Amino acid sequence: MPDPMKIRANQLGDATEVKVLMSHEMETGQRKDSQGKVIPAWFIQHVDVTCAGKTVLSAQWGTAVSKNPFLSFKFKGGQKGDKIVITWTDNRGEKRTDEATIA
Amino acid sequence: MADIDQTRRKALQQGASLSLLTLLSAAGWLAPGIAGAETWNKSAFDAHSMDETMKALNGSSPAPSKDVTFVATPDIAENGAVVPISVVSALPKTESIAILIEKNPNMLAAVFDIPQGTDPSITTRVKMAQTSNVYALVKADGKFYVASKEIKVTLGGCGG
């Protein structure tokens, strides 16, 4: 079971600011271990963010996104108390969904 | 129905096993926004040049635009593993923002789809193999635009 994300969602005027820290190795597939074997690529490929059921951001990522990814963006139409749901899916098919309430 | 039959037939003939998701996606049956609904754009992420990437994104050469800017993005990164990038697009009808790193093994780092109501601005962190131009590629109103910035990557301390 992948580690939980840390999500902060704050209402600033008419915009909701979302900041999320995800726990993921984001292995490029180019590193070698101490035995010289290639460490296989392992990275988040899809990210989806919804607010009150509506998609507010979706993304496709490659291996160049940093380990323990950080993402920040803003959207309009949300309000305090609404639920933000973030889901990531990686190339192994592993998934993690976390939610936060807009403060 | 015919489309999905053709796809399935082709898959069976080729001996490939298409996931249900891919089949459904091809038939347009999955609403966008569901995680994994769109197939991960492998050819775009495998591309080594701007031209190759644009081809995989179904776009032509992007036009340079002053309306695409890097905000609060430092010129120097102390370590290439984590380089903060913030892109803002002032272009109306911005649909997506992508980040490309010229000297990385594969140029495309990330693509963000911006639905209506979401600010066309993204902050994230990327890996840079070495000092390089970083491109912010924006799709607005069906057309592609680009801005670039050189970010220097340094080696710190005792080499690590």
Next chain:
Amino acid sequence: MNRSTLAAVAVAGAALFAMATIGAHAQGKDTAAEIEKYRQALADGNPAELWEARGEAMWKEAQGPKKASFEKCDLGVGPGVVKGAYAHLPRYFADTGSVMDLETRLIHCMTTLQGISEADAHKTLFGGPGQRSNIEALAAYVTAQSRGTVIDVSLADPQMKKMYAMGEKIFFYRGGSHDFACATCHGEDNKRIRLQDLPDLTKKAGAQKAYATWPAYRVSQGELRTMQWRLNDCFRQQRFPDLVFGSPASIALTTYLAYNANGAVYDGPALKR
């Protein structure tokens, strides 16, 4: 190349060198500013928070043969009291009759409260590819509970005085194949390796800046690293023998640095390159 051309090249070269030096100096100020900008940009959203969350869960989870959590672990300010504890470490513990830093104290709680063997407790000290560290997560949680607390390490106990003196001695001790001491890099003001400013750890200002920001998420490591790791890695870079985890030498050095940092507001876990 004839002699006059050689001379011309030499003059041109010297001029270029002079310009480069002046340029580099001017660039030095801009470079430092840009690097500060880089550090600021990363300050928001420190991956250390992920370790803090894991550490908190570990602190509360019943583990080991004794199926106990860390909730009776005494870090020096009372059993189970985590708030502010790191700001007073290292310290002398009567129950072990020794000076301990945070990491050795955590190992102590693992072995005594949870019944985990010494060997098992030492199995996952430092995280890496395919390995999660127990200590690093716990340390992230515990130190985060001291954020904002003034560092106050006391040398009242004679054992602490001894540790400080030993730490100081080790700090200035030159050895290894390169004849380095900690002081070689960290014993003077205004020293730098490549673009890395080196704090003078013998002086309060330098010690405070350095000690108050460890543990830290090291971007270049992709891991949260603690003081034990930092000292071990310094020894490695000095071509010294391996600094054994939790050894009296490691605790002595931490005592030396922590006491020198007294008065600083603790600001960890931080984020470093």
